[in-house]
Amino acid sequence: MIYRPRSAGEALSQPGIRALLLLVTLVSLYTLYGSLYFYRDPLSIFFSEEHGFDRFYSATRQAEADEFLDAAIASPDWARANIGKAGPDPQICAVFITVGRIMEGRHYIESAVGSFLANMSRVEREAMHLKLFFADVPDPNTQHKSYAKMVAADIADEVFTYDSTLPSQQKDRKIKELVEFSKDRQNKHLLERKTVFDYAYAMDRCIQTTDAPYIALLEGDILLADGWAAKTLKNLRKIEHMMKDPKRRDPRKGQVEPGTPNTWLYLRLFNQERSFGWSGGTGFRTNNVHIISVIVAIPLLLILLLGRRQLPRHLARHLDGWTLLVICGIAVPLFTWLFFASGKAALIGAPPGVREEFFGCCNQALIYNRAHASALSEYMATASRRDSPGRSDMLPKQFAWDHGLARISAYPMLAQHAGRVSAIDTSNDEAKRVWSMAFEDLKPSRLARDHVKDVRELFGDEAVEQMRKQ
Numbered sequence: 001m002i003y004r005p006r007s008a009g010e011a012l013s014q015p016g017i018r019a020l021l022l023l024v025t026l027v028s029l030y031t032l033y034g035s036l037y038f039y040r041d042p043l044s045i046f047f048s049e050e051h052g053f054d055r056f057y058s059a060t061r062q063a064e065a066d067e068f069l070d071a072a073i074a075s076p077d078w079a080r081a082n083i084g085k086a087g088p089d090p091q092i093c094a095v096f097i098t099v100g101r102i103m104e105g106r107h108y109i110e111s112a113v114g115s116f117l118a119n120m121s122r123v124e125r126e127a128m129h130l131k132l133f134f135a136d137v138p139d140p141n142t143q144h145k146s147y148a149k150m151v152a153a154d155i156a157d158e159v160f161t162y163d164s165t166l167p168s169q170q171k172d173r174k175i176k177e178l179v180e181f182s183k184d185r186q187n188k189h190l191l192e193r194k195t196v197f198d199y200a201y202a203m204d205r206c207i208q209t210t211d212a213p214y215i216a217l218l219e220g221d222i223l224l225a226d227g228w229a230a231k232t233l234k235n236l237r238k239i240e241h242m243m244k245d246p247k248r249r250d251p252r253k254g255q256v257e258p259g260t261p262n263t264w265l266y267l268r269l270f271n272q273e274r275s276f277g278w279s280g281g282t283g284f285r286t287n288n289v290h291i292i293s294v295i296v297a298i299p300l301l302l303i304l305l306l307g308r309r310q311l312p313r314h315l316a317r318h319l320d321g322w323t324l325l326v327i328c329g330i331a332v333p334l335f336t337w338l339f340f341a342s343g344k345a346a347l348i349g350a351p352p353g354v355r356e357e358f359f360g361c362c363n364q365a366l367i368y369n370r371a372h373a374s375a376l377s378e379y380m381a382t383a384s385r386r387d388s389p390g391r392s393d394m395l396p397k398q399f400a401w402d403h404g405l406a407r408i409s410a411y412p413m414l415a416q417h418a419g420r421v422s423a424i425d426t427s428n429d430e431a432k433r434v435w436s437m438a439f440e441d442l443k444p445s446r447l448a449r450d451h452v453k454d455v456r457e458l459f460g461d462e463a464v465e466q467m468r469k470q
Contacts, residue, residue, distance in 0.1 A: 097218070269413060
């Protein structure tokens with residue numbers, strides 16, 4: 001018998017072939033869509049190394065920040081007349097911690113401070129006590145290119161260094177010790193001892209010099225979104241209301257499930273998508289994709305088989321064995337895997353709101369509850385005396401766990417890590433990956449509207465009118 005291959009028309013008449021071609025078409029279209037819209041999620045198979053860290057809103061915000069700072073430096077009287085400085089009873093004591101970096105052009109701290117103040121209303125500024133901590137030793141004036149400029153600008157409530165604030169009886173000894181910690185950039189543990197002590201010292205400075213109920217510790221290489229101050233003050237009110245829930249109880253070590261503690265340690269203003277992706281990665285057997293596929297495919301197969309019995313013959317023939325194999329044996333596992341492999345942040349994102357979260361990366365922008373700040377500062381100062389102290393972003397998490405304190409995040413995130421040149425032992429490639437994709441999606445016009453709305457809710461119509469005249 002002579003074998004005669006089927007023509008294309010005959011092949012396409014087979015339901016299984018048509019189902020397979022439809023599946024290939026759908027997957028191709030989804031792949032195109034994913035490459036266009038999911039390329040910035042670092043945990044997605046569609047992530048692009050070339051464009052994943054492209055700047056959108058952060059470029060706009062940095063331009064606003066730099067414009068404000070240049071105007072303030074050119075005319076300090078203009079800045080004081082427009083937004084002034086902290087009032088007698090600030091709500092937040094905010095400290096930028098910065099050290100000099102080997103880099104060209106404008107240093108990060110200048111844009112960071114500009115973003116802190118740009119578009120800020122006078123009433124918001126009165127609620128913020130701003131400090132700049134130049135943590136270089138022994139002499140920030142020669143080690144940090146922005147030091148003299150920021151002192152001359154006179155836009156902060158205090159610019160301080162170790163030399164200007166350490167008690168005289170321990171100043172020389174402590175600065176000498178910190179110089180030793182900073183000397184070898186490849187010695188991870190010595191650098192950690194320095195950064196941990198910097199963090200503790202900055203927090204303690206706020207405690208000793210202000211009565212602000214909240215303390216913001218900010219890295220010197222961030223950008224803050226327009227309206228961040230008013231939005232944060234509103235979020236802090238929500239947290240205090242949240243903590244009054246009668247269902248909550250006094251904190252206990254290790255018991256920090258959401259809705260449990262009646263007090264909190266910090267509010268997070270920055271997070272990266274790498275911190276809240278699917279836990280299993282992109283492999284087919286991770287996230288139990290194979291198990292989920294079976295759980296979905298078997299009931300679906302039974303439904304299709306039952307449905308086929310109820311359909312007229314001319315329709316039922318389209319659900320032959322090969323079609324069922326394509327649907328339940330190929331399509332279901334494939335789309336289940338694609339759901340996880342596309343990236344949680346890209347597909348779902350983080351809904352807006354204030355909520356407790358255990359996860360989160362880094363300490364670029366954290367606002368602490370003063371009630372626990374003194375104990376945390378001492379905890380970190382003690383850690384800095386150990387040969388292996390731990391990292392400054394992990395110690396507050398451990399402190400929260402040990403004391404049963406809630407950790408809060410507010411979405412959308414209001415801070416972005418803009419640093420590409422690391423000040424510590426982190427490689428520059430890793431530094432750029434500490435990045436918020438969601439921050440880049442913020443819209444300036446929406447932020448401006450929300451800023452006015454938040455100022456009105458917090459301070460009234462008069463504050464909004466004053467803000468518009470600035």
